[in-house]
Amino acid sequence: MQNRPYRSALYIPGSKDRALDKARGLPVDVILFDLEDAVAPDAKIAARDTLHAALSDGGYGQRLRIVRINGLDTEWGRADAAAVAAMDCDAILLPKVNGTEDVDALAAFVPDMPIWAMMETPQGILNTAQIANHPRIAGFVLGTNDLAKDLNSRTRAALTTSLQICVLAARAAGIVALDGVYNAFKDEDGLRAECIEGRDMGFDGKTLIHPAQVAITNEIFGPTAEEIDLARRQIAAFEAAEAEGQGVAVVDGRIVENLHIVTARATLAKAEAIAALETT
DSSP states (O other), rough: TTTTSSSSSEEEEETTTHHHHHHHSOOOSSSESSSSSSSGGGHHHHHHHHHHHHHHHOOOOOOOOEOOOOOTTSSHHHHHHHHHTTOSSEEEEESSSOOOHHHHHHHTOOOOOOOOEOOSSSSHTTTTTHHHTTTTEEEEEEOOOHHHHTTTTTSGGGGHHHHHHHHHHHHHTTTTEEEOOOTTTTOHHHHHHHHHHHHHHSEEEEESSSSGHHHEEEEEEEEOOOHHHHHHHHHHHHHHHHTOOOOOOOEEEEEEOHHHHHHHHHHHHHHHHHHHHOOO
């Protein structure tokens, strides 16, 4: 999963046929099919069948298909989990994960499916490392709206510690970490700024609430032409230096060591994965 792009992860309500169909043509890397917040209480049961049919029909290409269920402590959660176990999807997303016991409870319903965790409660943040290292966990999705509510915080800056803890735990465990949503979907400048912040913090991508946010998010979280060019030149220079028995190279006046080559190769692998996804 390391070379797969996760730049953009769009929430799609599992109850809406039109939205489910439209998602087939959107240039997103991940689709978060939602049975939780995006579905009204009186539509939750029917949404399982609607989503099951859409996933069975296919047409989503190489996009990662993740289904978010309702919490297991709700009247819908357990039936959601059982239904998703029979769906043609790639992973299941559990909201409000407080600890590894929540992951264990879901694992009993989906023994063969990767589990992603919504990190959106103070207790969950305090248990981030343990959750990240659970053998069934494949990724984190930050629920910044719920987290801000529980923390009684009013700014994105107030969430910095929680965001960084999640990235740190994800990197240590080798799993994916997706930043939370940007609510003002018509504010392109604000979205761009938050994407840049999330990217520079270390997130693999960002969750989205509207298709209008996809292009900017893909741009910010994808390697630029300049970064791809630099990566190629760094690799070439380093390989030439190694052939001469040297341990370092110089590119654009900067030292290039093996650690830079690891990053350079990862950049090229990501660019290739994005190109492959965009052709499907």
